[in-house]
Each structure stands twice: as C-alpha cells, then as structure tokens.
Amino acid sequence: MSPPLVLIAEEQQDLRHQVREYLEQSGFRALPAASASDIWNALKAMPVGVLVLDAALRGPDGMDLCRDVRERSDVPIILVGANSSEVDRVVGLELGADDYVAKPYSHRELAARLRAVLRRGRNERAIGLRARSEARFDGWRIDFARREVSDEQGNLVELTAAEFSLLAVLLDHAQTVIARARLMELAGVRDAPSSDRSVDVLVSRLRRKLSRGGRAAPIVTVRGAGYMLTAAVERR
Incomplete structure (x- = not known):
C-alpha cells in the first residue's frame, strides 16, 4: 500500500518545501500547492489523503477557502493559522476543518496530527466493519x-x-x-x-x-x- 498523499497548501514557498521534505522523510507522500486552483486541480486528479491548508492562502478570505473545500470534498482538512486563540480554532472547525494548528508549528507536531487524522479514518472503517x-x-x-x-x-x-x-x-x-x-x-x-x-x-x-x-x-x-x-x- 502506498503512503498517504498530503496536499500542502501553504502561502510561504520556503515553508511549503520544508514541510514537503520533512513529510517525505517521515514516510508520507507530499504535494505542494501555492493557490486555490492548485488545490482544486489536485483534488480532481488524485486521491488526496489529507489537506494541510494555510488560512492565509487566499488573503483575507483564506478561512473561507476551508469552507469552499469542505463544500466540494470530504477530504480531511488540517487548517493552519497565524492565530492560536480558542476563537480561531472554533471558527476553523465551524468552517469544516478537522483539526487546527497554529503557526509557528513544528514539523514533528504536524506529522503527528496527520497520523491522528489518518488513524481516525482507519477507526471509522474498523467501526463500520465491527x-x-x-x-x-x-x-x-x-x-x-x-x-x-x-x-x-x-x-x-x-x-x-x-x-x-x-x-x-x-x-x-x-x-x-x-x-x-x-x-x-x-x-x-x-x-x-x-x-x-x-x-x-x-x-x-x-x-x-x-x-x-x-x-x-x-x-x-x-x-x-x-x-x-x-x-x-x-x-x-
């Protein structure tokens, strides 16, 4: 079975590549995305396992991009934002995210959260089978x-x-x-x-x-x- 594909939709180019390198070294497959159109193209063309979505990817309307993705896909979303307040986490979840990570975050923490989201999917299948x-x-x-x-x-x-x-x-x-x-x-x-x-x-x-x-x-x-x-x- 091939490793899960993580779509990294991150505004900062350096961070996109750093996260991609770390995740690939950690056993994931990773694909960078620099815009909303990159996200849509990837979701249409390949089986994305998890989307890591920067809330600032579309400027002041970045949080709404999370809602747009959720309306068109059931892919798990880890929303990344510059703010770490409870209000931001709640808003992210209300818009359809499955998890919220505040910047700056460690690559190790992100990998752990990705595994948790993927494990959740496996648990769903196990529950359904049982x-x-x-x-x-x-x-x-x-x-x-x-x-x-x-x-x-x-x-x-x-x-x-x-x-x-x-x-x-x-x-x-x-x-x-x-x-x-x-x-x-x-x-x-x-x-x-x-x-x-x-x-x-x-x-x-x-x-x-x-x-x-x-x-x-x-x-x-x-x-x-x-x-x-x-x-x-x-x-x-």
Missing part, C-alpha cells in the same frame, strides 16, 4: 462503507470526517455516556486545555445537522461526564 455495514437510529440510516448519512426519504446529510467519526463512536456506545476526553482525542485535540471548545463545536455541528422538523437530535450532554446518544441503534 458493526456490519449499516446502522439505523431515530429515522437516520448510516452507511459505513460509503460514509453516508441519510434520512427516511433518502436525503443525504453531509458530514465532515471529524463529524462522521464522532457519530460512529456515539453509535458504537449508544445509550452510554462517553467521556469528553475520549471525544477530544477523536477530534484531535487531546493535548488542548480542558477549556478548549473544539469537541463541543463538533457535537454542536452534529446535533444541528441531525435535527429536523423542530425535533432535536438525540445527543445529550451529561453535565460533568460527557455526551450520550440516547436513541436505540439497529445494526445490519
């Missing part, structure tokens, strides 16, 4: 092989890689409280301070997407303990 190929709950159908979520009418709901992983874990532990730390690990923010809201944003996004007709998604917050999917799950 739970057969399909799950149903509260009128929703989950196809693990295709990574699709649809309602009773067959309408698809678009989930990011992080949102799908979060849902898969909740389904795997239905009607059981999942500790917040476990979900933080899934979201790739295990080393963040306890006040970090990244996992809460993911849960909020998932709830919003699985709520319909004035009916809230069956994901509850258990104060001081974590989160729980309250609906019964049928496996097929």
